[in-house]
Amino acid sequence: WRHVYLPGMTIVELSINISEAIHASRTRNRSGPIYLIVHNIDGWGLRNVVAQSALGLLVARSSGTIRLVATVDHVNSVSLLWDSIIKSNFNWIYHEVTTFKRYTKEVQKMSLNNNNFTRKVVHASAQRSSVKNILSSLAPRHLRVMKEIIALVKEEKQNYPEQKAIDLTIRKLFTTCRNRCILRSDIELRKVLGELIDHNLLLKKNTGTNDECIALNLIPDDMQYILDLPSTS
Numbered sequence: 265w266r267h268v269y270l271p272g273m274t275i276v277e278l279s280i281n282i283s284e285a286i287h288a289s290r291t292r293n294r295s296g297p298i299y300l301i302v303h304n305i306d307g308w309g310l311r312n313v314v315a316q317s318a319l320g321l322l323v324a325r326s327s328g329t330i331r332l333v334a335t336v337d338h339v340n341s342v343s344l345l346w347d348s349i350i351k352s353n354f355n356w357i358y359h360e361v362t363t364f365k366r367y368t369k370e371v372q373k374m375s376l377n378n379n380n381f382t383r384k385v386v387h388a389s390a391q392r393s394s395v396k397n398i399l400s401s402l403a404p405r406h407l408r409v410m411k412e413i414i415a416l417v418k419e420e421k422q423n424y425p426e427q428k429a430i431d432l433t434i435r436k437l438f439t440t441c442r443n444r445c446i447l448r449s450d451i452e453l454r455k456v457l458g459e460l461i462d463h464n465l466l467l468k469k470n471t472g473t474n475d476e477c478i479a480l481n482l483i484p485d486d487m488q489y490i491l492d493l494p495s496t497s
């Protein structure tokens with residue numbers, strides 16, 4: 265097997281390592297499955313749908329010949345990185361093995377040529393890929409609700425520019441969604457919001473009042489990206 269460690273590794277580099285591992289195993293006449301160990305499978309270079317789909321198909325189509333052992337750094341990677349199809353291809357067995365150790369080795373392995381601007385661009389691209397992946401796996405009304413939330417939050421920011429954080433009441437959101445014929449009942453809205461919260465697109469806020477509130481868990485660029493997506497009925 266091949267031990268892959270670099271967090272910035274791309275799918276091309278990983279494919280080369282995989283092919284070398286398979287070739288080495290076959291030339292040594294080893295029997296049994298080939299185990300690929302990928303530390304930080306949610307790293308920058310692999311944090312996109314193409315890379316994850318390719319790895320998932322590799323495992324699924326190998327009929328047990330190739331086994332994948334992987335770690336993730338981000339606590340929400342499972343919900344952000346994989347839709348139901350990719351999860352099914354990987355067919356993971358999950359284990360909680362947090363070490364709570366410092367990231368000294370990981371930092372040392374990072375390329376010194378990557379400046380802060382490059383890292384921000386890669387991170388933003390990965391985030392957008394995750395948002396697109398999540399929304400594509402949900403019903404069209406989830407996207408319409410997200411658009412209404414973003415529009416209402418932007419409106420609140422314009423009206424109250426001094427507020428740094430904007431919390432939106434579920435009551436106000438329901439009124440808007442009902443008037444626009446997106447949802448007909450409070451129960452429907454709460455079900456949609458629950459799924460969006462589970463996918464970390466929204467946060468449930470406790471404001472200390474009788475009104476239940478939510479807040480966006482997105483950067484401004486992702487908000488605009490969602491607004492620009494075409495809505496389907």
